Amino acid sequence: MSNILRRIEIPIFLTIVFTLIQVVPYYVYIQPLDDAASYIQRWILIVLALATFVGVISILQVHGKNVAKRSKGWYFSVIVLVFTIVMALVGLPLAEVGLGDKNPVYLFLFNYMLQPLSGTMYSIIAFFIASAAFRAFRARNIEASIVLVSGLLMLISNAPLFTVFWPPFKTIGTWIFAVPNMATNRAITIGAALGLIALAVRTLMGIERGYLRGGGAEQ
Amino acid sequence: MVDLLAVYVAVFLTLALYSMLYKDTAWYRIAESVYLGVAVGYGVSLDLLYVRNQWATGGWATPGIMLGGFIIALVLGVLWYFRFIKQYFYLYRWPLSIIVGTGIGLALRAVIFVQFTDMIKAQVKLNLWIANDMMTTFNNILIFIMVPCVLLYFWFTGAKIRETAPMKVVDKIARYTMMAGFGSAFGYTVLTRFSMFIGRAQFLLGITPNPPENKIAFIVLGVLILGSMVAYDLFFKKKS
Amino acid sequence: MAFLEKFMDMDRRWVYLLSWIFVLAPLLYPLGLPIPINQEAIKWYDTIDKIPNGSVVIFAPMYGTSGMPELFPMTVATMRHLWSKDIKVIVVGFWTEGPLVFRTLLTQVDPTSYGKVYGTDWINLGYIPGSETAMASFAKDIPGTVSSDFILGQPTTSFPMMANIKTAADIDLIISIETGTPGATEWLRQWQAPYGVPMIVGCIGVSVPGMAPFLQSGQIGALLPGLTSSAEYELLLKKPGLAVAGVDAVSMSHLMVVALVILGNIAYFATRGSKGGKK
Numbered sequence: 001m002s003n004i005l006r007r008i009e010i011p012i013f014l015t016i017v018f019t020l021i022q023v024v025p026y027y028v029y030i031q032p033l034d035d036a037a038s039y040i041q042r043w044i045l046i047v048l049a050l051a052t053f054v055g056v057i058s059i060l061q062v063h064g065k066n067v068a069k070r071s072k073g074w075y076f077s078v079i080v081l082v083f084t085i086v087m088a089l090v091g092l093p094l095a096e097v098g099l100g101d102k103n104p105v106y107l108f109l110f111n112y113m114l115q116p117l118s119g120t121m122y123s124i125i126a127f128f129i130a131s132a133a134f135r136a137f138r139a140r141n142i143e144a145s146i147v148l149v150s151g152l153l154m155l156i157s158n159a160p161l162f163t164v165f166w167p168p169f170k171t172i173g174t175w176i177f178a179v180p181n182m183a184t185n186r187a188i189t190i191g192a193a194l195g196l197i198a199l200a201v202r203t204l205m206g207i208e209r210g211y212l213r214g215g216g217a218e219q
Numbered sequence: 220m221v222d223l224l225a226v227y228v229a230v231f232l233t234l235a236l237y238s239m240l241y242k243d244t245a246w247y248r249i250a251e252s253v254y255l256g257v258a259v260g261y262g263v264s265l266d267l268l269y270v271r272n273q274w275a276t277g278g279w280a281t282p283g284i285m286l287g288g289f290i291i292a293l294v295l296g297v298l299w300y301f302r303f304i305k306q307y308f309y310l311y312r313w314p315l316s317i318i319v320g321t322g323i324g325l326a327l328r329a330v331i332f333v334q335f336t337d338m339i340k341a342q343v344k345l346n347l348w349i350a351n352d353m354m355t356t357f358n359n360i361l362i363f364i365m366v367p368c369v370l371l372y373f374w375f376t377g378a379k380i381r382e383t384a385p386m387k388v389v390d391k392i393a394r395y396t397m398m399a400g401f402g403s404a405f406g407y408t409v410l411t412r413f414s415m416f417i418g419r420a421q422f423l424l425g426i427t428p429n430p431p432e433n434k435i436a437f438i439v440l441g442v443l444i445l446g447s448m449v450a451y452d453l454f455f456k457k458k459s
Numbered sequence: 460m461a462f463l464e465k466f467m468d469m470d471r472r473w474v475y476l477l478s479w480i481f482v483l484a485p486l487l488y489p490l491g492l493p494i495p496i497n498q499e500a501i502k503w504y505d506t507i508d509k510i511p512n513g514s515v516v517i518f519a520p521m522y523g524t525s526g527m528p529e530l531f532p533m534t535v536a537t538m539r540h541l542w543s544k545d546i547k548v549i550v551v552g553f554w555t556e557g558p559l560v561f562r563t564l565l566t567q568v569d570p571t572s573y574g575k576v577y578g579t580d581w582i583n584l585g586y587i588p589g590s591e592t593a594m595a596s597f598a599k600d601i602p603g604t605v606s607s608d609f610i611l612g613q614p615t616t617s618f619p620m621m622a623n624i625k626t627a628a629d630i631d632l633i634i635s636i637e638t639g640t641p642g643a644t645e646w647l648r649q650w651q652a653p654y655g656v657p658m659i660v661g662c663i664g665v666s667v668p669g670m671a672p673f674l675q676s677g678q679i680g681a682l683l684p685g686l687t688s689s690a691e692y693e694l695l696l697k698k699p700g701l702a703v704a705g706v707d708a709v710s711m712s713h714l715m716v717v718a719l720v721i722l723g724n725i726a727y728f729a730t731r732g733s734k735g736g737k738k
Contacts (some may be wrong), residue, residue, distance in 0.1 A: 001545035006309045011316035018317050022324025022595075041596035042603055043288050044321050046273060047314055049588040050296025052266035057303060073420025076252040083256025091264030093271045095612075097282040101264045101559070101730070109257050112225040113232060116422065118255040123419050126412035126712075127240055130478050131471040133409075134616075134719040135400045135680055138727050146398040147405070148720070156715050158687055159711030160494050168498060176403045184400030185367035186338055189622035189672050191373050193334035200327040201321070211319050212312050217356075219408050240475045262555045265586045276614045277606035300509035320590075325595045333678070341676030404668045407685070410663035411529055412480070413712040414686035417705040418528020420482050426704055428567050 012206045020203055059084050065152070150176055225433060232437040233419060234444050241448050341365055368392040463726040470539035474719065481715040494706055500691035502681040507537065507634075512545040514631040515624060519622055519646075521637035523556035523732035526663055527563075533661045533689035533704035534636050535564055540696055541634075542573040547620045548581040549630075551605070553593055555639050558585045558609050577610065585609025590641040595649040598627035626654070633658035643670060647678055661689075 020202065024035040063077035063084075071077075090106045092099045100106070139145040156162040157173020202208035235250035273279055280291040295317070302312040345359040371386070372393035380386055425433035480599050510516065518541065522530050541548050552558050559713060575581055584605040587593040596604045601624055602615045616622050623629060635646055635658060643660045650656045660670060661683035673679045683692060687709055689702035 007354065008312075011312040013318040014313060015320035015323070016596045018320030019324040019327070019461060023250060023319055026328040029454045037283075038596075039288070041323060041325075041592060041599060042277075043292055043319065044661060045272055045587065045589040045593055045596060045604070046279075046289065046292040048592070049266040049270045050293070051299045051314070052263045052588075054299055054302065056263065059248070059255070059259050061303065065255065076248050079252035081226045081248060083253050084260045085330050087260025087332075088263045088666070091261060091267075093264060093268040101268065106264065106716065107403060108225060110261060111563070113253060114257045114261060115524040115527065115563075116229040116233045116419075117236060118248060118258070119422075119528050120233045120250075120256060120419050122525040123239070123412065123415035123528065124236065126409075126416040127306045127475045127478050129409055129412050130712075130716055132473045133405075133716055134474055134723045135467070135471070137720050137723065139724055143398045146395055147334075149400040150399040150402025150621055151405040152242045152402075154403045155409055156711045158406060158685070159713035160492055160687065160706055160711040161714055164493050164497055167495065170495070172405075173327065174498070175358070176399060177668070177671060178366065179361050180396045180399035181403040181668050181674050183362050184369055184397050184455050185669050186342065186362075186366050186371035186672035186675075187357060187373070189334050189669075190338050193338075195403060198332050200323045203259055203323055206396040243474060265555050266588050268517040269586065269588055272605075272607040272612070275607065277603065283523075283598055286645070321592055324590055326648060332652045333566055333644070333647040337676055337678060339673060341672070384588075400668065406663075407664035409666045409713065409716055410687070410709070411684050413709060413716075414529040414664065415525075415706070416478070416485070417686070417708045417712070418531075418701070419631075420708065421528075421676070421701060421705060424486055426486060426701075430703070 008212060009206075011179070011184075011212055012209070016204055016206070019200070053088075056084055087088050150180070222430070224428055227436050227440065230332045230423065230433055231440050231444075233423060234437070236439050238444055238448060241445070242452075244448055244451075246444055246448070312453040365392065369396055372397075463730050467706055467723065467726045467730065475484065477719075478712065478713055483694075485711045487536070488705070490707045490710070492686075493709055494690055494694060494703065496694060497612045497688070498689045499682060500688045500695060501685060503661070503683045503688070503692055504540075504661065504695045506681045507540050507544075510544060510632060513547075515547045515549065515620075515629060516541060516632045516634060517549050517551060517630050519551055519553065519633065519635045519637075520555050520557045520560050521548060521552065521635050522663075523554050523638070524560065526638035527560060528626075529686050529689075530636050530638065530661065530662045531560070531564070532700055532705075533562070533683055533692060533701060535568055536689060536696055537634060537636070537661065537695050538564060538568055539573075539698060540569075542570050542581070543576050544610060545589075549601075549624070550581065550583040550596070552586045553590060553645075554587055556586075558583065563709060578608075579620055581591060582615075582618055582620060583609045586614065591645040594641060594645050596652060598650050600627075601625060617669065621702045625655050626708065628653075628654050630656050630657070634660075634661070636661040637666065637668065638663050642666070643673060643679060647673065655730055659683075 008103065018151060020035065021037050021040060024030070025037045063080045065071075066074045066077035080190070084103070087109055090099055090103045090109070091101065095098060095102070137148060139148045153172050154167070156169050156178055157176075163170040199208060232250045232253060235246040236254075237246040238244050238250075262327075279285050279424040297315050298310045303308040342363070345363050347359055347363060349356045349358065368389045371389050375381055375386065381390065415440065422429045423433055423437040425431040425435075425437075495733060499721065518538065520530075520534055538548075550558075550561055552561070567658075571595070571651060572580060577583075585608065587605060589596070593604070602621060606613055607613060608615055608618065630650075633646055633656055636645060637660065638658055643658070643666075644663070651658060657680050658678075659681040660679050662670060664685040667682070667684040670679060670682050670684075674682050681691065686702050686705055690699075690706045693699050693703050
């Protein structure tokens with residue numbers, strides 16, 4: 001029995017069925033199918049939400065192992081574990097016992113830890129961009145020169161310091177955005193759409209199985 | 220008191236992350252570890268709250284297809300966690316394939332319009348002659364030429380037709396167009412990243428609506444963290 | 460020549476230090492540079508200003524805390540503008556942190572000061588897990604997909620403003636403030652293509668180039684790109700905030716990057732000659 005359940009055809013079949021349930025009623029109105037599609041759209045959100053602990057358990061596995069084995073930097077793993085568990089526990093939607101998204105500890109962790117950390121983590125890239133621009137942004141050939149000039153003009157156009165003294169800078173920046181940038185991104189959008197359709201067709205034919213890969217778990 | 224603690228914690232974590240600009244230090248590793256823990260854990264609250272609300276007021280408790288569906292959803296929800304048990308990993312694929320199938324279906328049904336036909340329509344509708352607006356005419360002609368060139372550039376990647384003279388012209392136009400586009404992307408990327416840094420700088424300086432206490436915390440903790448890193452370097456340099 | 464080579468090879472931490480100086484200095488000592496108002500901000504302002512009375516608008520903060528520095532100012536300014544008008548606003552998020560970000564907004568902007576009553580003039584439906592699937596479900600069945608509101612935890616249908624709002628067809632405009640996926644493309648696929656709901660997008664700079672084709676084709680009605688445009692919008696509203704406070708720093712940081720790139724290239728070409736024309 002378990003050999004039958006292990007067969008890859010089952011998830012492939014499920015993928016095909018659920019894809020068609022969403023696609024067919026969009027083009028061909030069949031009341032029961034349309035109702036089924038609507039029902040599944042609502043129902044699937046519950047299935048998705050219940051996957052919330054997958055990340056938490058992964059973290060506990062990896063960092064728990066580090067702590068158990070006293071690997072290099074294991075004390076940092078202790079920090080990760082403590083904050084993961086505390087955040088997950090105080091955030092449980094049990095308002096009756098004072099837990100949930102209005103819990104003071106949860107709010108403290110969100111407002112005074114997650115918010116500053118998250119904003120800072122992404123802002124660090126600003127420094128790397130400045131350094132990389134200084135070290136590597138060179139007009140080595142025609143194409144590099146075009147990138148350089150276009151990039152500099154865009155920078156200048158985004159800074160009021162320049163546009164206030166010479167408004168045509170803004171016009172040039174707008175032109176770069178609306179013409180070559182727009183043309184590039186339109187072509188990329190069309191290409192991406194065709195790629196998505198190709199991927200969907202391959203998935204429907206059962207050829208695309210990348211999402212089913214993986215052997216799972218620790219011993 | 221809690222407010223002051225909150226201020227110092229927030230400023231410390233901000234500066235600890237920024238300390239990696241000097242060097243990868245324990246301060247940075249502490250902040251990174253805290254970030255990882257909190258970021259992974261916080262979503263649990265809102266996801267489970269959604270499920271709870273759906274049960275309470277979403278009609279799923281109604282006997283029949285709704286209750287049956289909810290029970291099946293719970294079962295599938297449990298199957299996610301067989302991802303961690305190698306022997307039963309195959310069970311994890313079932314909810315995954317349902318999610319992927321539904322997601323692909325929803326994207327597929329409208330992508331042909333939104334990202335393909337609407338783009339083609341906009342391209343075809345370009346007015347290639349506007350008598351009293353030469354600039355727009357020029358721009359439209361450029362777009363009219365550039366888009367197909369970039370498309371052809373991608374479509375015939377690696378094909379022999381690339382060697383022919385017309386395709387060489389197409390290639391050149393496409394490459395120059397894309398380079399200009401990427402330059403524009405670079406400009407906007409700098410805007411985003413520095414805007415994010417400016418936001419953090421406003422926080423550190425206690426600029427309204429951020430609490431003014433942040434400024435003092437920034438100076439105190441900045442001196443401490445930077446001082447400790449420099450002192451550590453000097454001490455070890457001295458030792459070696 | 461040796462100086463130029465040393466200059467090109469200088470420790471990157473000097474660049475980092477320069478970045479700190481060029482950002483902190485104008486924040487501490489504002490330059491007070493005038494901020495020209497450009498077409499994007501004017502279009503955004505006009506689009507919102509022209510929303511007819513009685514319309515129903517979805518306002519979606521589609522970003523997390525990482526995007527707050529750049530997007531929070533435009534979020535605050537847009538909500539002020541919306542609350543100053545006689546329209547119904549539904550706040551909903553498809554990013555986990557969206558509702559929590561909006562909660563931060565409520566500590567800075569009080570809707571009651573605009574005479575707005577929760578449940579009658581505006582409602583916060585919170586976070587819906589599921590990205591594009593959630594957006595599709597929400598379009599098809601609004602009260603079914605979100606059965607309780609986020610602030611009071613009461614059934615969505617119990618609020619007066621939700622009495623006649625069932626599907627996307629009952630919505631007049633989507634305002635999406637976003638950093639990535641799910642975002643504009645998903646809104647277009649699940650709301651505009653099937654139901655024809657118009658939308659406008661405010662986004663971070665990194666996302667702006669990708670919006671260009673949708674803006675040109677008219678699928679997006681208006682685009683507010685990044686912090687500088689947020690500052691212009693704040694000025695149009697005559698409520699300068701964090702964006703205006705940060706514009707001088709934007710200017711100085713951009714000046715720094717432009718100068719570094721130009722100097723780096725000058726040094727490169729000058730030393731390239733001395734190295735025998737090596738590329």
